Amino acid sequence: MEPSFNSVSQRRSATRRNASKGAERSKEGREKAQSQLLHWDELEEWQKDNEYIIRGYRSPLMQKLYLTMMTLAGMGAAFIVLDPEYAKPTHRGARTTVFISLGLCAVIPVTQLFLTHGFNELVSDMGVQWLLISGALYIAGALLYANRIPERLAPGRFDFFFASHQIFHFCVVLAALAHYQGVLISLRYRISQPNCGQ
Missing domain, CATH: 1.20.1300 (3 helical TM bundles of succinate and fumarate reductases)
Incomplete structure (x- = not known):
């Protein structure tokens, strides 16, 4: 019985570590995406007349x-x-x-x-x-x-x-x-x- 308890415990620990790493990667991905976004006020003046930005892609x-x-x-x-x-x-x-x-x-x-x-x-x-x-x-x-x-x-x-x-x-x-x-x-x-x- 003791070996199965250890293997279950080890699996739970590995699952927690993987979940933690996944959450960190997800957070890093969000931060990277947000760092690449620009607010309208941050655009150069020549970029503000772009039809796609003003009206969307329609x-x-x-x-x-x-x-x-x-x-x-x-x-x-x-x-x-x-x-x-x-x-x-x-x-x-x-x-x-x-x-x-x-x-x-x-x-x-x-x-x-x-x-x-x-x-x-x-x-x-x-x-x-x-x-x-x-x-x-x-x-x-x-x-x-x-x-x-x-x-x-x-x-x-x-x-x-x-x-x-x-x-x-x-x-x-x-x-x-x-x-x-x-x-x-x-x-x-x-x-x-x-x-x-x-």
Whole structure:
């Protein structure tokens, strides 16, 4: 029994020493990294106009393009939704087209991510599959609503339950949950990156 006690005791001592060395190395690494960082006030004047430092590693042109695109698309959608003329049943198709088009605006930024990061990283790290599921649910719900399916196929049978409008809202809730899951995965990926440009 005595030899096993010694070996356990020796293993515990070795584990403590290794943990202590690991903590020291970690502390040294943090101190080294902090010594290499500069505060904005410590930069030379000629370095302060660097676009990457001022705006991050995202292209200011693309930021403006996406913000402009979404603002215009949102204003167009708001006009269609709020204009009494488009509230008529005859314009159901126009409202559906605007709804789907507004969602499809995401194709452009996702295409840029595909070109800069590649498909595998988009799926494994950024959760783009959840965004695709969300889009498919939105579109499916909108098309069912616009075409009045299933009540169109069996008039009177779906007046209270399982009408196209109810199915549409159910799809919207599922799509929002899928989108939320994708955002969580993407957020975890962003937080894990040492800086914005990677």
